[in-house]
Amino acid sequence: EVKNLEEIFEARIARDEKIEPKDWMPEKYRKTHIRQISQHAHSEIIGMLPEGNWITRAPSLRRKAALLAKVQDEAGHGLYLYSACETLGISREEMYEQLHSGKAKYSSIFNYPTVTWADMGAIGWLVDGAAIINQVPLCNTSFGPYARAMVRVCKEESFHQRQGYEIMLTLCKGTDEQKEMAQDALNRWWWPSLMMLGPTDAESVHTEQSMKWKLKRKSNDELRQQFIDQTVPQADILGLTIPDPDMKFNEETGHYDFGEIDWDEFWQVVKGHGPCNKERMKARVDAWENGEWVRDAAMAHAEKKANKNVA
Ligand code: ACO
Numbered sequence: 001e002v003k004n005l006e007e008i009f010e011a012r013i014a015r016d017e018k019i020e021p022k023d024w025m026p027e028k029y030r031k032t033h034i035r036q037i038s039q040h041a042h043s044e045i046i047g048m049l050p051e052g053n054w055i056t057r058a059p060s061l062r063r064k065a066a067l068l069a070k071v072q073d074e075a076g077h078g079l080y081l082y083s084a085c086e087t088l089g090i091s092r093e094e095m096y097e098q099l100h101s102g103k104a105k106y107s108s109i110f111n112y113p114t115v116t117w118a119d120m121g122a123i124g125w126l127v128d129g130a131a132i133i134n135q136v137p138l139c140n141t142s143f144g145p146y147a148r149a150m151v152r153v154c155k156e157e158s159f160h161q162r163q164g165y166e167i168m169l170t171l172c173k174g175t176d177e178q179k180e181m182a183q184d185a186l187n188r189w190w191w192p193s194l195m196m197l198g199p200t201d202a203e204s205v206h207t208e209q210s211m212k213w214k215l216k217r218k219s220n221d222e223l224r225q226q227f228i229d230q231t232v233p234q235a236d237i238l239g240l241t242i243p244d245p246d247m248k249f250n251e252e253t254g255h256y257d258f259g260e261i262d263w264d265e266f267w268q269v270v271k272g273h274g275p276c277n278k279e280r281m282k283a284r285v286d287a288w289e290n291g292e293w294v295r296d297a298a299m300a301h302a303e304k305k306a307n308k309n310v311a
Contacts, residue, residue, distance in 0.1 A: 124164010
């Protein structure tokens with residue numbers, strides 16, 4: 001019977017039908033979705049920290065309002081994604097526990113420090129730019145709740161990307177010092193942004209199966225090339241230099257060739273040894289612990305209200 005169910009499931013995937021939470025699905029499909037969606041949710045939540053660091057120091061009221069809105073959007077993305085993931089039968093407490101104990105991964109990119117205001121520009125431009133490239137195909141992913149969450153997330157990400165690029169444009173039109181700050185931010189965020197899209201296809205253990213299930217619609221290397229091809233001309237408009245001496249347009253392929261990515265650095269960061277991993281985890285664990293009294297109070301209030309209704 002399972003074989004029959006599996007055939008029906010495969011046929012639905014082949015027809016590009018959405019799989020919904022109450023539909024039959026193979027156990028591995030469910031598990032791999034829990035893995036990817038929960039990691040994605042954690043990335044949004046941890047992703048608030050590097051930019052949250054600059055809210056109090058934004059250079060104007062306008063910049064502050066935009067940055068604050070963006071960081072709040074990321075909280076929203078994390079919460080929808082946790083909800084989408086819960087429909088697969090994992091509780092939010094369990095997901096938090098996996099994050100706080102270091103068992104769950106979250107994106108490598110958020111383990112780098114934000115040292116100048118230009119980093120707010122570079123993150124919006126590059127990190128959110130890479131996130132859009134990665135997430136637009138996910139709007140067509142096979143699991144319904146994930147696909148629908150991605151539609152709204154992508155709309156918000158494009159605002160984030162533009163606010164970042166506009167910060168970069170402003171700095172690049174400013175004083176020499178401001179332009180240097182923008183270049184320095186690009187130098188530091190470029191390579192980690194390329195790594196963010198995941199290991200090469202040859203090293204990516206999940207791609208083959210995830211492509212079959214239409215969880216992933218494009219491979220890590222395809223997305224990386226698309227990101228590079230889109231971003232290099234944007235750097236030209238800014239008058240900034242991509243920190244890669246091997247970066248060159250290839251007339252034959254119609255794509256930019258690029259230099260060797262430091263995969264050793266990537267795996268170090270993924271394994272918890274990046275520049276800010278400890279700080280990021282501590283911030284989340286502290287927030288969870290310091291919020292305990294709020295959760296307790298909310299529970300006590302809910303119980304009291306429920307008892308009153310009975311009486
Ligand atoms: N940071 C941390 N871990 C990573 C990263 C990264 N940038 N890229 C890959 N990995 C991990 C994978 O999670 C996997 O580990 P696991 O088996 O413990 O889960 C391992 O490295 C091997 O990678 P892949 O086989 O390529 O994994 P996968 O097929 O899941 O592809 C990818 C990785 C592209 C990140 C995919 O999961 C994805 O598209 N996720 C949704 C988008 C997302 O999470 N974005 C987060 C940042 S965007 C933002 O928050 C603004």
